[in-house]
Amino acid sequence: MKKEIGYHLNPALKNIAAYRVEGGQQAEIKLNQNESPFDVPMWLKEEIMEEFIKEPWNRYPDILPYQGMHAYADFLGISPDSVMMSNGSNEMLYTIFLACLGPGRKILIPDPSFSLYEKIALLLQSQIVTVPMRADLDFDLEAIVRTAQDESVNFIVLSTPNNPTGKSLSFEEIRLIAHSSAAIVLVDEAYIEFSRQCSVLELIEELPNLVVLRTMSKALALAGIRIGFAIATPLLMAEIAKPKIPFASSRLAEITLTKVLANYSLVTDAVSYILHERERLYAALLDIDGVEPFLSDTNFLIIRVSDARALFQSLQSEGILVRNVSGYHLMENCLRFNVGLVDENQRLIEKLRSR
Numbered sequence: 640m641k642k643e644i645g646y647h648l649n650p651a652l653k654n655i656a657a658y659r660v661e662g663g664q665q666a667e668i669k670l671n672q673n674e675s676p677f678d679v680p681m682w683l684k685e686e687i688m689e690e691f692i693k694e695p696w697n698r699y700p701d702i703l704p705y706q707g708m709h710a711y712a713d714f715l716g717i718s719p720d721s722v723m724m725s726n727g728s729n730e731m732l733y734t735i736f737l738a739c740l741g742p743g744r745k746i747l748i749p750d751p752s753f754s755l756y757e758k759i760a761l762l763l764q765s766q767i768v769t770v771p772m773r774a775d776l777d778f779d780l781e782a783i784v785r786t787a788q789d790e791s792v793n794f795i796v797l798s799t800p801n802n803p804t805g806k807s808l809s810f811e812e813i814r815l816i817a818h819s820s821a822a823i824v825l826v827d828e829a830y831i832e833f834s835r836q837c838s839v840l841e842l843i844e845e846l847p848n849l850v851v852l853r854t855m856s857k858a859l860a861l862a863g864i865r866i867g868f869a870i871a872t873p874l875l876m877a878e879i880a881k882p883k884i885p886f887a888s889s890r891l892a893e894i895t896l897t898k899v900l901a902n903y904s905l906v907t908d909a910v911s912y913i914l915h916e917r918e919r920l921y922a923a924l925l926d927i928d929g930v931e932p933f934l935s936d937t938n939f940l941i942i943r944v945s946d947a948r949a950l951f952q953s954l955q956s957e958g959i960l961v962r963n964v965s966g967y968h969l970m971e972n973c974l975r976f977n978v979g980l981v982d983e984n985q986r987l988i989e990k991l992r993s994r
C-alpha cells in the first residue's frame with residue numbers, strides 16, 4: 640500500500656505553518672507591515688532604472704553581491720569581509736539559522752519576538768528555549784543571561800528594538816549577554832534607525848560571537864526590493880555564510896542600494912518625520928479612553944484595548960489595516976500599526992476616538 644504523502648516529508652512541517660498576514664496586504668490605509676509611508680522618489684527610481692536597463696538580463700549576477708557588499712561596507716566604514724548581503728534580511732535569517740542550528744542544538748528566543756525565528760528553528764528540529772518578556776513587555780535581561788548559561792544554548796537571537804513589542808535592550812545589556820555566553824548572538828537591528836539606543840555594530844571586533852542583522856525594508860523604504868545585511872568578524876562571516884543561496888540578490892537590488900546610500904538624506908528626513916509623528920501619535924493615544932499605548936523604539940506603536948479582534952475588524956471595514964498581535968504571549972488584546980502619512984494617522988486616531 641502507498642504510504643501517506645506526509646511520510647516522505649520533513650516531520651518538522653507538522654509543527655509549522657505557511658507565513659500569512661491577517662487581513663492581507665492591500666488597504667486604503669495600510670499600516671500592518673511596518674513599512675515606510677514614503678516611496679522612493681520618481682527621479683531616483685528613474686536614475687536606478689537607467690542603470691539597471693544597461694545590465695545584461697540574460698547573465699547571472701555575481702555569486703554573492705560583491706558590489707552591494709562593498710557599497711554598504713563603505714557606508715558603515717568597515718571591511719567588506721565583515722559584510723554579507725541577502726535577498727531581504729529574511730534570507731539571511733535562514734542562512735544564519737542553517738549555520739547555527741540542527742537536531743540537538745539549542746536556541747534562546749525572548750518571547751514574544753519576530754515569528755520567523757521560531758519557525759526556522761522548528762524546521763531545523765532544534766530545541767527552542769524561550770525567555771518571557773516582563774509584564775510591561777520589556778526584556779528580562781537577568782533571565783536571558785541566566786537561561787543562556789543554565790541551558791548551554793548554542794544560539795541566541797535578539798530582535799532589538801523588538802518586533803512585536805517595540806522595546807529595546809541597551810548597548811551595554813547586549814554586550815553583557817554576548818560576553819556572558821559562548822553562544823553565537825544574533826542581534827536583529829531591523830528597527831535600529833528609530834531607536835533611542837545605539838547600534839552594537841562597533842562591538843563586532845570586541846565580540847567574536849556577535850552577528851548584527853540589518854534590513855533596508857524599514858527606514859530605507861526598500862521592502863519591495865528585498866535587501867538585508869549581516870555584519871560579523873570576517874572569521875565568523877566566512878562560516879555563517881556557507882549555507883547561503885548563490886545568486887540570490889539581483890543587480891536591481893545592488894544598484895538600488897548604491898543609489899539610496901548615495902542619497903541618504905532621504906532616509907534621515909523620513910526617519911525624523913517618523914520619530915516626530917510617533918511621539919505625536921503616542922501623546923494622542925494616551926488621551927483616548929480605553930486605549931493603552933506602549934512606548935516604542937520602532938516605527939510602529941502597540942496599543943492595548945478591550946477587544947482587539949472587534950477593533951481590528953471595525954478598522955478594516957473603514958479601510959484601515961493594522962496587525963492584530965493579540966495571539967502573542969503577554970500581548971492579549973493588543974494591536975500594532977506603523978506610523979503612516981499625517982492624514983492616515985489622523986484618520987486612525989479619529990476612528991479610535993469615536994469607537
Ligand SMILES: Cc1ncc(COP(=O)(O)O)c(C=O)c1O
Pocket residue numbers: 672673726727728729730753798801802827829853854855856862866867
Ligand atoms: C525583526 C524583523 N527582522 C527581520 C524582518 C524581515 O525583513 P526583510 O526580510 O524585509 O529584510 C522583519 C520584518 O518585519 C522584522 O520585523
